[in-house]
Amino acid sequence: MNSRIPDIKTREKSVSRLKEACLMLDALNMTLDEAIASAEFDIRNNDINRRRQKAENLFANYKKEIS
Numbered sequence: 067m068n069s070r071i072p073d074i075k076t077r078e079k080s081v082s083r084l085k086e087a088c089l090m091l092d093a094l095n096m097t098l099d100e101a102i103a104s105a106e107f108d109i110r111n112n113d114i115n116r117r118r119q120k121a122e123n124l125f126a127n128y129k130k131e132i133s
Contacts, residue, residue, distance in 0.1 A: 072080070109115060
Protein backbone atom coordinates (compact mmCIF):
# COMPACT_ATOMS: atom_id res chain seq x y z
CA MET A 67 0.00 0.00 0.00
CA ASN A 68 1.45 3.30 -1.12
CA SER A 69 0.37 6.15 1.18
CA ARG A 70 2.76 8.79 -0.13
CA ILE A 71 1.45 12.36 0.06
CA PRO A 72 1.64 14.14 -3.32
CA ASP A 73 3.88 17.17 -3.66
CA ILE A 74 2.42 20.68 -3.35
CA LYS A 75 2.14 21.28 -7.13
CA THR A 76 0.19 18.05 -7.60
CA ARG A 77 -2.13 18.96 -4.72
CA GLU A 78 -2.66 22.48 -6.07
CA LYS A 79 -3.47 21.10 -9.51
CA SER A 80 -5.94 18.61 -8.02
CA VAL A 81 -7.62 21.30 -5.92
CA SER A 82 -7.84 23.58 -8.95
CA ARG A 83 -9.48 20.85 -11.02
CA LEU A 84 -11.92 20.05 -8.20
CA LYS A 85 -12.89 23.73 -7.93
CA GLU A 86 -13.43 23.86 -11.70
CA ALA A 87 -15.57 20.71 -11.57
CA CYS A 88 -17.67 22.22 -8.76
CA LEU A 89 -18.21 25.41 -10.77
CA MET A 90 -19.27 23.38 -13.79
CA LEU A 91 -21.73 21.38 -11.66
CA ASP A 92 -23.11 24.62 -10.17
CA ALA A 93 -23.65 26.00 -13.68
CA LEU A 94 -25.37 22.78 -14.75
CA ASN A 95 -27.62 22.88 -11.67
CA MET A 96 -28.59 26.48 -12.42
CA THR A 97 -29.42 25.53 -16.01
CA LEU A 98 -31.55 22.60 -14.82
CA ASP A 99 -33.30 24.81 -12.23
CA GLU A 100 -34.16 27.32 -14.96
CA ALA A 101 -35.46 24.55 -17.23
CA ILE A 102 -37.62 23.13 -14.43
CA ALA A 103 -38.98 26.58 -13.59
CA SER A 104 -39.81 27.18 -17.24
CA ALA A 105 -41.57 23.82 -17.54
CA GLU A 106 -43.56 24.45 -14.36
CA PHE A 107 -44.59 27.87 -15.66
CA ASP A 108 -45.74 26.33 -18.94
CA ILE A 109 -47.71 23.66 -17.09
CA ARG A 110 -49.40 26.20 -14.81
CA ASN A 111 -50.35 28.37 -17.76
CA ASN A 112 -51.54 25.52 -19.95
CA ASP A 113 -55.11 25.95 -21.22
CA ILE A 114 -56.24 22.64 -19.75
CA ASN A 115 -54.96 23.53 -16.29
CA ARG A 116 -56.57 26.97 -16.41
CA ARG A 117 -59.88 25.38 -17.39
CA ARG A 118 -59.54 22.74 -14.68
CA GLN A 119 -58.89 25.42 -12.09
CA LYS A 120 -61.88 27.42 -13.30
CA ALA A 121 -64.07 24.32 -13.11
CA GLU A 122 -62.83 23.57 -9.59
CA ASN A 123 -63.63 27.15 -8.54
CA LEU A 124 -67.10 26.97 -10.06
CA PHE A 125 -67.76 23.67 -8.31
CA ALA A 126 -66.53 25.05 -4.97
CA ASN A 127 -68.81 28.07 -5.37
CA TYR A 128 -71.73 25.81 -6.26
CA LYS A 129 -71.12 23.68 -3.15
CA LYS A 130 -71.14 26.85 -1.01
CA GLU A 131 -74.44 27.99 -2.57
CA ILE A 132 -76.25 24.71 -1.94
CA SER A 133 -75.00 24.38 1.64
